[in-house]
Amino acid sequence: MERTLVLIKPDGVQRRLVGNIITRFEQRGLFIRAMKFLKLDLKQAEQHYSVHKDKPFFRSLIEYITSGPIVAMIVEGNNSISVVRGMCGATDGSKAAPGTIRGDFCTSIQNNLIHASDSEESYQHEHKIYFSNTEILDWRYIDEELI
16 A cells, blocks of 8 residues: 655635545545644745755745645555546646546646645655654554455
8 A cells, every 4th residue: 555645735725625625535445544734834845845946936835835724634545646646637727637636626836726745755755744653543444445
């Protein structure tokens, strides 16, 4: 089983899409192993987006992700990184396919509702910003074997 970090960004929270997004992951057969509601501070945001540090849009990313509360989750399942990324849709919401989270709910590249780790390396870097090892629960749903 693979894990990925998912963030429902400030615009997703502000637009009351949290329940809808979580439902999509659960209905797909993915498992939520950790979840919290928080507001990122500047240090956490800069650490998360450190790969974009030298890019011209870095400051706007930081301003956006710290502009309001987010929901952080660790989602687990078979090939969860690629499955979740596919469910999110293209980063530019105006180019995201209908049926994806971005395709159904946004039209912007900046305010694009959701983040999902793009690789195992990204997950290993990112999840530590949001969760300690004791916050990631290793438990099983009663119907997990069926899924």
